[in-house]
Each structure stands twice: as C-alpha cells, then as structure tokens.
Amino acid sequence: MAPFPGIQHVAITVTDLERSTAWYTNLFGAGPVLDEDEESGTFHHTVFALDGGMLFGLHTHMGAESSEPADERRTGLDxxxxxxxxxxxxxxxxxxxxxxxxxxxxxxxxxxxxxxxxxxxxxxxxxxxxxxxx
Structure with missing residues (x-):
C-alpha cells in the first residue's frame, strides 16, 4: 500500500471574497492563480499557489454561506x-x-x-x- 499522501490544498469559506482576497494577497505577497465560478455553479473559488505546490483556496457558496465569524469551538476547522x-x-x-x-x-x-x-x-x-x- 502506498504511504498516506500529504495535504495538497486547503479551501476555506469566506463571507466577503473581495476583502479576503485582498487580505490574503497581502499576507502571501502574491495574487491568486485562479479566480472562477466552479463548473457546477454552486460555489466560486479564488486560489493561491504556495511554496511546495500547496494550494490555498477561498470559497463563496453563492450567498448560501453563513455570515457568522469562524469559531474554532464549533465542529470543523480549528x-x-x-x-x-x-x-x-x-x-x-x-x-x-x-x-x-x-x-x-x-x-x-x-x-x-x-x-x-x-x-x-x-x-x-x-x-x-x-x-x-x-
């Protein structure tokens, strides 16, 4: 059996794509490499390429995402x-x-x-x- 693979990408849901894209562009020091509606039409993703081949994505779900701020005490991402x-x-x-x-x-x-x-x-x-x- 092949060894368990490393993480290739992380995608997070954001409330304001424009604000988050600007914030992460400043943090990463580079703009996104992809910015498009996903082919199913259920979400939009903006993707950054990080060192080591890892991708970091920002997602919106066409207005269906929660407007509440993230909280690591909820089940999900810590x-x-x-x-x-x-x-x-x-x-x-x-x-x-x-x-x-x-x-x-x-x-x-x-x-x-x-x-x-x-x-x-x-x-x-x-x-x-x-x-x-x-």
Missing part, C-alpha cells in the same frame, strides 16, 4: 498552521504581520514547538509554526 524552517523565519513573520497591521499573539514557545497565532477577516485561526528544536 486552525491552519503554516510550516516555517526555523526560529529566524518565525521572528521575520512576526515582524511582517506587525508591518501589515495584522494583530497576533507574538511568538509562543511550547514543548511541542513554537508559533505565532493570528486571525483572518472571518476570524479563522491561522498560525506560523516551527517544530521543537528548530
């Missing part, structure tokens, strides 16, 4: 963690988030690794993370 190579990169991202005006909790160190937590315009929890000892 947070999305972006891997960094080491502590210097974590410090650089903390400075970049501050420069972009994105509130964050600063660098937190724990036995399982270190990270910076922040939220997108829909309150979706995001994190930059490094493994212990890096």
């Amino acid at each position: 947070h999305i963690g972006f891997a960094l190579p080491g502590f210097v990169a974590l410090e650089q991202w903390a400075a970049r988030l501050t420069a972009l005006g994105i509130e964050h909790g600063g660098i937190k160190k724990a036995s399982y690794g270190s990270g910076i937590s922040f939220r997108d315009p829909d309150n979706i929890a995001l994190e930059f993370f490094i493994a212990p000892g890096t």
Whole structure:
C-alpha cells in the first residue's frame, strides 16, 4: 500500500471574497492563480499557489454561506498552521504581520514547538509554526 499522501490544498469559506482576497494577497505577497465560478455553479473559488505546490483556496457558496465569524469551538476547522524552517523565519513573520497591521499573539514557545497565532477577516485561526528544536 502506498504511504498516506500529504495535504495538497486547503479551501476555506469566506463571507466577503473581495476583502479576503485582498487580505490574503497581502499576507502571501502574491495574487491568486485562479479566480472562477466552479463548473457546477454552486460555489466560486479564488486560489493561491504556495511554496511546495500547496494550494490555498477561498470559497463563496453563492450567498448560501453563513455570515457568522469562524469559531474554532464549533465542529470543523480549528486552525491552519503554516510550516516555517526555523526560529529566524518565525521572528521575520512576526515582524511582517506587525508591518501589515495584522494583530497576533507574538511568538509562543511550547514543548511541542513554537508559533505565532493570528486571525483572518472571518476570524479563522491561522498560525506560523516551527517544530521543537528548530
């Protein structure tokens, strides 16, 4: 049996596609590579290409999505963690988030690794993370 595959893409539902596209464009430092209505006509997706071949999508469901902000205490997505190579990169991202005006909790160190937590315009929890000892 083949090994279990890695994650190829993440797609999140947003309440305001224009606002979220601008926010993620600033965060990623690059615009989307795809922006279209899905062929079934049930949702629209805007997709960003990240390092390592991973895709990050923003979805709207033609007005059927909830207008309530995300809450990790509800069943579903808790947070999305972006891997960094080491502590210097974590410090650089903390400075970049501050420069972009994105509130964050600063660098937190724990036995399982270190990270910076922040939220997108829909309150979706995001994190930059490094493994212990890096």
